[in-house]
Amino acid sequence: MATKTELTDPELAGVEIDGVTRGAFILRGALAASAIYGTSTVGPFVSSALAAGDGGDVAILNFALTLEYLESAFYKKALGLHLSSETRQFAQTFGDDETQHVAALQKAIQSLGGKPGAKPTFSFPITDEKSFLTLAQKLEDTGVEAYNGAGPKIKSKKILAAAGSIVQIEGRHAAIIRILNGAFPAPHTFDRTANAAQVAARIAPLIKGQPPHSPPRFTG
Amino acid sequence: MNDSATPMAMGPEPQEPAVSRLTRDDHARRRFLKMVGSGGAGAFALLAAAYGSTSAAAAPPPASSKSATAAAGGDLAIVNYALTLEYVEAEFYAKAIDSGIFKNTRFAKYSDVLKRFGHQENEHVVALKHVAKTLGTPAAKPTTDFSKVFAKGPAAVAGLAANVENLGAAAYLGQAPRIHSREILAAALSIHTVEARHAAALNLVVGNGITGKAAAHKAGGKPPAKYFGILPTGAFADPDTMATVLALAGQFIVKS
Numbered sequence: 448m449a450t451k452t453e454l455t456d457p458e459l460a461g462v463e464i465d466g467v468t469r470g471a472f473i474l475r476g477a478l479a480a481s482a483i484y485g486t487s488t489v490g491p492f493v494s495s496a497l498a499a500g501d502g503g504d505v506a507i508l509n510f511a512l513t514l515e516y517l518e519s520a521f522y523k524k525a526l527g528l529h530l531s532s533e534t535r536q537f538a539q540t541f542g543d544d545e546t547q548h549v550a551a552l553q554k555a556i557q558s559l560g561g562k563p564g565a566k567p568t569f570s571f572p573i574t575d576e577k578s579f580l581t582l583a584q585k586l587e588d589t590g591v592e593a594y595n596g597a598g599p600k601i602k603s604k605k606i607l608a609a610a611g612s613i614v615q616i617e618g619r620h621a622a623i624i625r626i627l628n629g630a631f632p633a634p635h636t637f638d639r640t641a642n643a644a645q646v647a648a649r650i651a652p653l654i655k656g657q658p659p660h661s662p663p664r665f666t667g
Numbered sequence: 668m669n670d671s672a673t674p675m676a677m678g679p680e681p682q683e684p685a686v687s688r689l690t691r692d693d694h695a696r697r698r699f700l701k702m703v704g705s706g707g708a709g710a711f712a713l714l715a716a717a718y719g720s721t722s723a724a725a726a727p728p729p730a731s732s733k734s735a736t737a738a739a740g741g742d743l744a745i746v747n748y749a750l751t752l753e754y755v756e757a758e759f760y761a762k763a764i765d766s767g768i769f770k771n772t773r774f775a776k777y778s779d780v781l782k783r784f785g786h787q788e789n790e791h792v793v794a795l796k797h798v799a800k801t802l803g804t805p806a807a808k809p810t811t812d813f814s815k816v817f818a819k820g821p822a823a824v825a826g827l828a829a830n831v832e833n834l835g836a837a838a839y840l841g842q843a844p845r846i847h848s849r850e851i852l853a854a855a856l857s858i859h860t861v862e863a864r865h866a867a868a869l870n871l872v873v874g875n876g877i878t879g880k881a882a883a884h885k886a887g888g889k890p891p892a893k894y895f896g897i898l899p900t901g902a903f904a905d906p907d908t909m910a911t912v913l914a915l916a917g918q919f920i921v922k923s
Contacts, residue, residue, distance in 0.1 A: 533684065533685055534685075537685075543902065544901065544902035545902075547901070547902035547903070548902060551902075551903070591860050594856075595853070595856045595857055595860060598843070598852060598853065598856045599849040599850075599852045599853045599856070600849075604844035604845075605844070607843055607844050608840075608843065608844045608906065611840045611843045611844075611856070611859065611904070611906070612840060612903045612904045612905070612906070613902075613903065613904075614856070614859070614860060614863075615836055615840055615859065615860065615863045615904035616863075616902055616903065616904055617860070618836075618859075618860035618861070618863030618864050618867070619863050619864070619866065619867035619904075620867075621860075621864060622863070622864035622865075622866075622867040622868050623685070623867050623868075623871065625864075626685050626686065626688055626689045626868060626871065627685045627688065628688070629688040631780075631783065632689070632864045632865070632867065632868040633783075633784070633787060633861050633864040633865055633868070635861070636786075636787045636790045636791070636861060637790075637794070637854070637857040637858060637861065638856075638857045638858075638859075638860040638861055638864075639857070640853070640857070
């Protein structure tokens with residue numbers, strides 16, 4: 448739930464944060480994202496953790512956990528598709544990484560006295576290597592944006608270090624997937640950020656039981 | 668973006684190896700050039716205002732002016748450290764490209780990619796210099812000397828490119844928890860993952876594991892520890908300390 452301290456700063460409220468292409472505005476977006484990042488829009492899969500936890504770092508980690516559950520499940524599904532041996536190797540490795548991220552985040556949440564959110568059921572519209580790689584690129588780039596958006600809001604230095612250690616790997620994943628797609632690995636000179644609402648909107652269509660176009664739910 | 672004329676092979680046919688696809692991307696190139704051409708003034712003015720202004724809106728409220736000064740001093744040291752590393756990276760790319768060392772080698776096809784990475788590092792230099800100015804005096808541009816590596820040939824130079832990026836990523840990761848200003852942290856994080864992207868791509872080019880493991884030393888003919896020794900392995904990246912990074916990068920900085 449959004450607390451007063453996490454509500455949009457009035458001066459930054461008007462800052463546009465999506466659709467930018469200039470390196471300059473990425474930092475501006477980072478400022479805006481860090482100011483308005485809140486726990487207000489995370490939906491049912493995080494609300495149980497919010498009820499128990501302190502908001503703050505636990506909420507951030509639980510949101511990250513949802514993304515890692517998603518990525519882990521996504522790569523697992525991909526392995527059931529017909530993939531080239533090189534792509535398969537990356538899908539296996541990246542999926543293993545995401546599974547380790549899940550475990551690390553669950554542990555971190557528990558160490559803060561919070562409750563890790565439950566794993567949602569996902570539905571990935573991927574049928575072949577091309578559709579897998581297309582969605583993989585979106586998901587990995589989204590992961591980078593989500594972690595970078597959340598980073599400045601993390602209170603604990605130890606948790607920030609852990610999140611940084613994970614996001615660097617997501618950046619590496621993103622670069623490789625882009626290369627597999629024939630795309631430039633670092634499309635932005637300064638990587639963008641996304642806030643919880645934006646990320647939730649992007650992944651909602653992949654979560655079963657969540658209507659794809661419903662507005663983000665406010666839990667408090 | 669996929670070239671729609673040559674769709675991704677879906678059956679058991681052999682596929683163009685991933686690393687080759689790094690070299691073809693006209694759409695992204697045009698977008699990239701458009702982006703690189705854009706100025707950085709807007710956000711940095713905002714950042715400067717956030718850090719230096721009396722507006723309560725964006726600046727973090729300091730407990731006391733003394734702690735605020737200490738925080739700014741600490742952040743300046745970190746920003747100048749990052750700036751120094753970015754200068755080293757930018758210089759390295761410029762020299763690698765100017766040298767023509769990759770001509771007629773298997774690395775030749777990556778020239779465009781290396782140029783673009785170098786442009787990005789140049790933008791990082793500009794950005795960090797601006798941030799440093801809001802806090803105090805920016806670090807001077809160092810004089811670099813990579814001649815020992817160039818003397819070893821193109822594979823060593825390519826290997827160094829990968830190592831430098833891996834080192835840069837580890838450097839940013841090591842500093843993130845030490846940065847006081849939330850705005851500067853946001854900036855550092857936005858650069859950190861770009862270094863990671865560069866590192867992963869170059870790891871692929873030189874034949875390292877995607878996180879820089881193992882085969883790195885083959886490219887330079889030396890084990891990684893000879894250069895940097897910080898190659899993330901597996902699911903979690905490793906940070907590195909300022910002292911270690913500066914000692915390693917310092918090999919290429921000419922002491923004045």
